Amino acid sequence: QAKVAGKNCHRFYSRAMDQAVERRVHMEQDLRGAWERGELSLVYQPVYRMSDNRLAGAEALLRWQHPEHGPIAPSVFIDVAEQSGLIETIGPAVLRAACVDAMRWTDEHPGAGELFVSVNVSPRQLRNGDLSEQVAQALADTGLVPERLHVELTETAVIGDEIRASTLLGRLRNTGVKVWLDDFGTGFSGLSHLRRVPIDGVKIDRSFVADVLRDPDDLALTTAIIAMAHSLGITVVAEGVEKEGQYDILRERGCDLAQGYWLGHPMTMRDFMQLLG
Ligand code: C2E
Ligand code: MG
Ligand code: MG
Ligand code: MG
Numbered sequence: 001q002a003k004v005a006g007k008n009c010h011r012f013y014s015r016a017m018d019q020a021v022e023r024r025v026h027m028e029q030d031l032r033g034a035w036e037r038g039e040l041s042l043v044y045q046p047v048y049r050m051s052d053n054r055l056a057g058a059e060a061l062l063r064w065q066h067p068e069h070g071p072i073a074p075s076v077f078i079d080v081a082e083q084s085g086l087i088e089t090i091g092p093a094v095l096r097a098a099c100v101d102a103m104r105w106t107d108e109h110p111g112a113g114e115l116f117v118s119v120n121v122s123p124r125q126l127r128n129g130d131l132s133e134q135v136a137q138a139l140a141d142t143g144l145v146p147e148r149l150h151v152e153l154t155e156t157a158v159i160g161d162e163i164r165a166s167t168l169l170g171r172l173r174n175t176g177v178k179v180w181l182d183d184f185g186t187g188f189s190g191l192s193h194l195r196r197v198p199i200d201g202v203k204i205d206r207s208f209v210a211d212v213l214r215d216p217d218d219l220a221l222t223t224a225i226i227a228m229a230h231s232l233g234i235t236v237v238a239e240g241v242e243k244e245g246q247y248d249i250l251r252e253r254g255c256d257l258a259q260g261y262w263l264g265h266p267m268t269m270r271d272f273m274q275l276l277g
Contacts, residue, residue: 028084030066031077035093039065042097044272046264047118047237050251055275057116059152059259060098061266062090082122091125092134099142099149101269109276118150118180123157132171139175146176150201154182158197169198180237185225194232201256202229206240209260213245223253230254 034040044058064072081087102117125131131151139146151172158165158181173179178200186205194202204222211218222238229236238250241260250258267275 024080027072027077027080028086031064031080031084031086034064035090039067040090040093041065041268042094042101043266043268044101044117045259045266046272046275047116047257047259048263050247050255050258055112055115056257057118057148057150058272059118059266060094060101060120062094062120078122082124085124087122087124088128091121092138095119095121095134095138096141099138099144102148103142103144104269105273105276108273112276114145114148115276116148116150116178117144118152120152120182121157123154126153126157126165126168126172129168131168132175135172135177136175139177147178149177150180151177152180152182152203155184155186155193158193162196166197173198173200178235180235183239185221194229194234199234201235201237203237203239204255206260209238209240209246209250210242212249213243219249219253222250222255226254 041063042060043063044060046055047057047059048054049056062074062078064074064077066072078087081090098117098119102115105112105115121131125134135149135151138144139149153169158169169179179198180201180203181194181197181199182203183205184202185208202225204225208218208222212222213219226236235256236254237257237259238246238255239259241247241250241258242262244262246260247258247262264275
């Protein structure tokens, strides 16, 4: 009996695996040309300065509206884009589009101030070595001043070959843009890493932010990250702020910027323009 069940189970498992592989292959095919067909778009999540509670900028987040399957989660399709190499064409298009949109924010709402736009780039984009050229090109094409562009990289992108990563990050910063480390605290690099790689800011992962009110360890760690970052001249952003209490305690601990559902959900360019107006 057990043997039969085991056999069935095995068969089911391998079929499920085949399906997963097949889905991935299909997704890769569908993702090819998706930008040109207008299926990919950017939404913007507002980021606020905690010292005066004012809008400081926004993070650009990619969305894929699949013609048959509807919206696909970025955690799923970004991975496919990264593995397949499609990110090498999507990445520069995203950079450029975000710069174009940021130009429009201030052109149409001069009173909004020098809002930044923060763009996620994948480890592969950095490792390929021409990210700084792509960034410079996007700035030159659109006329956006470099100070208004932030590039977000995850810790995994800078782990490993630290010397090479530092060289690439240095080149990136020479274009004048700011470099932020995303999802900070989830990797293995730790605080000592901040000293060795040239970065401008860290984004504290939302898993820490989620527990700052409940778990004293998470609050202690977050407070330590803020203090350490500040001593090195590094800006701190809290992501995933969902409650007023989280905002208040992070503000009290000296966190510089915040984003999260409590402050604003990711929204279309049109809605973001409305927020400015
Ligand atoms: P991320 O860069 O850490 O982006 C923050 C994610 O948290 C976004 O998910 C955002 O919608 C979500 N979020 C924001 N506030 C809250 C909150 O208060 N609570 C909760 N639970 N979630 C919140 P999203 O849009 O699904 O993006 C997921 C990830 O996909 C991003 O994580 C980023 O790593 C990646 N990604 C998105 N757009 C791009 C892109 O253009 N290029 C690359 N390479 N990666 C991207
Ligand atoms: Mg990000
Ligand atoms: Mg993040
Ligand atoms: Mg995160």
